Amino acid sequence: MLVLTRKLGESIAIDDHIKIVVVQIKGKQVRLGIKAPKETKIHREEVYKSIQDQNTEAAQADLSSISDLADELKK
Structure with a gap:
């Protein structure tokens, strides 16, 4: 398992088609935004x-x- 540290607004790229962005951090919860092709099931x-x-x-x-x-x- 790859473990990464990201701050608010920072992102992670997976291949050329998927981007995960840290949208909000509130207490123990992290809200993530995921940009991916429509055919990708998430x-x-x-x-x-x-x-x-x-x-x-x-x-x-x-x-x-x-x-x-x-x-x-x-x-």
């Missing part, structure tokens, strides 16, 4: 983990559940 870690968990759960759906859902949609 999530808080807890949201990212939730998305991954939901994708894993959806991928494990058994065929009978899918068949039941298809039957319900036909009604």
Whole structure:
């Protein structure tokens, strides 16, 4: 893990396309601004983990559940 020290208004560049800027420091919280291409997905870690968990759960759906859902949609 790379650990960097930045002050208010300073930034970090990742490749040529992503820039992270320290926007605000308030007590123990740091507000970051992220400039990246629109196609770059950016999530808080807890949201990212939730998305991954939901994708894993959806991928494990058994065929009978899918068949039941298809039957319900036909009604």
